[in-house]
Amino acid sequence: MDKTNVVTKSSVAASRKYKKNSQLYEIWRNFRKNKGAVLGLTVLSIIIITSIIANFVIDYETQIIRQVVPERLQRPSWKHPFGTDQYGRDILLRILYGSRYSLSVGIVAVMVSLAIGGVMGVIAGYMGGIIENIIMRSCDVFASIPALLLAICITTAFGANTLILMISVGVASVPAFARVARAAVMTVRDNEYIEAARAAGATRMRIMFTHILPNCMAPIMVQTTMRVGSAIITASSLSFLGLGVPPPAPEWGSMLSEGRSFIRDYSYMTMFPGLAIVITVLAINLIGDGLRDAMDPKLKR
Amino acid sequence: MKDNDLIINIENLIVHYETEEGTVRAVNGIDLKMKKKRSIGLVGETGAGKTTTALAMLRLIPDPPGVIKNGVIVLNGENILDKSVKEMENIRGKDISMIFQDPMTALNPVFTVGEQIAESIMLHEDVSKKEAYERAKELLEMVGISGNRANEYPHQFSGGMRQRAIIAIALACQPKVLIADEPTTALDVTIQAQVLELINDLMEKHETALLMITHDLGVVAEVCDEVAVMYAGRIVEKGSLEDVFNRTKHPYTEGLFNSLPNIKDRKAKLKPIPGLMPDPTNLPIGCAFSPRCPYANDICREQKPVPRWISSTHMVECSAYDDPSFHIARREK
Ligand SMILES: Nc1ncnc2c1ncn2[C@@H]1O[C@H](COP(=O)(O)OP(=O)(O)OP(=O)(O)O)[C@@H](O)[C@H]1O
Ligand SMILES: [Mg+2]
Numbered sequence: 001m002d003k004t005n006v007v008t009k010s011s012v013a014a015s016r017k018y019k020k021n022s023q024l025y026e027i028w029r030n031f032r033k034n035k036g037a038v039l040g041l042t043v044l045s046i047i048i049i050t051s052i053i054a055n056f057v058i059d060y061e062t063q064i065i066r067q068v069v070p071e072r073l074q075r076p077s078w079k080h081p082f083g084t085d086q087y088g089r090d091i092l093l094r095i096l097y098g099s100r101y102s103l104s105v106g107i108v109a110v111m112v113s114l115a116i117g118g119v120m121g122v123i124a125g126y127m128g129g130i131i132e133n134i135i136m137r138s139c140d141v142f143a144s145i146p147a148l149l150l151a152i153c154i155t156t157a158f159g160a161n162t163l164i165l166m167i168s169v170g171v172a173s174v175p176a177f178a179r180v181a182r183a184a185v186m187t188v189r190d191n192e193y194i195e196a197a198r199a200a201g202a203t204r205m206r207i208m209f210t211h212i213l214p215n216c217m218a219p220i221m222v223q224t225t226m227r228v229g230s231a232i233i234t235a236s237s238l239s240f241l242g243l244g245v246p247p248p249a250p251e252w253g254s255m256l257s258e259g260r261s262f263i264r265d266y267s268y269m270t271m272f273p274g275l276a277i278v279i280t281v282l283a284i285n286l287i288g289d290g291l292r293d294a295m296d297p298k299l300k301r
Numbered sequence: 302m303k304d305n306d307l308i309i310n311i312e313n314l315i316v317h318y319e320t321e322e323g324t325v326r327a328v329n330g331i332d333l334k335m336k337k338k339r340s341i342g343l344v345g346e347t348g349a350g351k352t353t354t355a356l357a358m359l360r361l362i363p364d365p366p367g368v369i370k371n372g373v374i375v376l377n378g379e380n381i382l383d384k385s386v387k388e389m390e391n392i393r394g395k396d397i398s399m400i401f402q403d404p405m406t407a408l409n410p411v412f413t414v415g416e417q418i419a420e421s422i423m424l425h426e427d428v429s430k431k432e433a434y435e436r437a438k439e440l441l442e443m444v445g446i447s448g449n450r451a452n453e454y455p456h457q458f459s460g461g462m463r464q465r466a467i468i469a470i471a472l473a474c475q476p477k478v479l480i481a482d483e484p485t486t487a488l489d490v491t492i493q494a495q496v497l498e499l500i501n502d503l504m505e506k507h508e509t510a511l512l513m514i515t516h517d518l519g520v521v522a523e524v525c526d527e528v529a530v531m532y533a534g535r536i537v538e539k540g541s542l543e544d545v546f547n548r549t550k551h552p553y554t555e556g557l558f559n560s561l562p563n564i565k566d567r568k569a570k571l572k573p574i575p576g577l578m579p580d581p582t583n584l585p586i587g588c589a590f591s592p593r594c595p596y597a598n599d600i601c602r603e604q605k606p607v608p609r610w611i612s613s614t615h616m617v618e619c620s621a622y623d624d625p626s627f628h629i630a631r632r633e634k
Pocket of ligand 2: 353
């Protein structure tokens, strides 16, 4: 008797504590149940932490780009766990250091497309009519150009550097964001509380960005996460083609490209950067999947 | 009644929804006057055009497909149908506000109740966030909710509390006109009575004019001074509470009363009005009620009835009264 009382009391206290942010808490609880998603989150956290630590413990001039001719093309050993490249640079250190490029390009590119595509989608979804048609049809036109091709066009036009790379990769996924945001807004905009906000005299801008947008965060967040993965792949592909982060910076895509001519005899030179890309993207996609499932209202009791 | 008490004057309002299947004639020429501290009950079956009328007063008719075809809505001596979008945003919430039907969905789930009340203050008054929040707490107290629950989210409130919070939002800037679109249909009976009483009290206190939209004649009897009965986009009978309840003239109003259970005579059979409302895309040539009306004659079916003033307050729109000896079965009380 006493025991049950204690149990209910503590669970009441717990539910109080989380009631405030029950939506977020609910998502986190569902997310935690998904083993793959938790694995992805762990791996990504490790990658992010190493990229931050690498900043302090690895010296770019001496350890990343300095050529050490006597040690060139060494197979993996205790001294060089991932081997060395044709200039004698340690591949492990280069991969660790290079994680910053992939991560930052991926994240910044997605922020670019989120900002542009998100705003376009929200406006299209809320305003409807001609404005919606203009926005969505121009998105269709853009979406019909393959992302990589579009990015190649932009980088060749504006030059190959990291900033242009970020923007060009971002622009390529603007249509995807616009579509997701528009669809999300359309499910929210007919709610009575939006009508109520209008009846209270809120301006259109205010309704779009402070009333509707916070209620469509779930699909937009999932899309954002998923897109970071594909942005990383697009960015690496561009670097592979020599249109992205220029050498000698250890971008994973350009490392793949450099190792290409040695692939027959020294395959580790391409294998490790390739693995790094695969693992990072996989981790991000696992997180995205987990988020999507966690936010799916159908899974809620 | 002095004319300077007149707050809103609607004349010959016509609203259509132009859909692909045809033109829905939702509101077909309505005249309505609202006065300070007076409450009007707008009653009628589903689809009669009540909500459309209310939304027209706020210029919130979904467009497309809705179009205000004709009419004037005069507020403070100015026709609001001529106002710009910007001017309308100032009018909404400040001069006219609206309480929506379903309290479960009329609050934004991602903001606290206090924030939402404060927002409606900040939209119209130049106050700091903190002041607005303090005012929000006071408003909550006014509608009978403890002020320190302002930092809770809508899902932590019960249905009745949410409707109270919505009333607090609607009254935050002390509007001149309050439109309540079936404010109590989603609530249980005891809460319903409390909310109605609250609306009544606040209306008195703030000198608001109230338009109470409902299909519940009991609610009308409890809250309203005047009644307007709406059928297929027209007001078919209008008058003071006594006029309409005790000196009923229109056959449709009679039908509404007959379909209510009578406590005094429980053996009497309920007599629901036969048939359905006509399709608003294809209204009859004559009186819209004639296909269902037990008294209908050929004139009713062929000619649109015109408003007929029985007394200075009581209007009925029914051609049958062309015959001076005509009367409906329901007796005067
Ligand atoms: N957005 C719309 N598009 C097309 N037709 C509409 C739209 N909104 C309302 N209508 C039509 O207009 C007519 C009047 O609708 P309205 O919502 O005003 O009725 P109501 O009297 O409020 O009914 P209820 O009691 O069910 O709320 C109905 O025939 C309805 O089908
Ligand atoms: Mg309605």
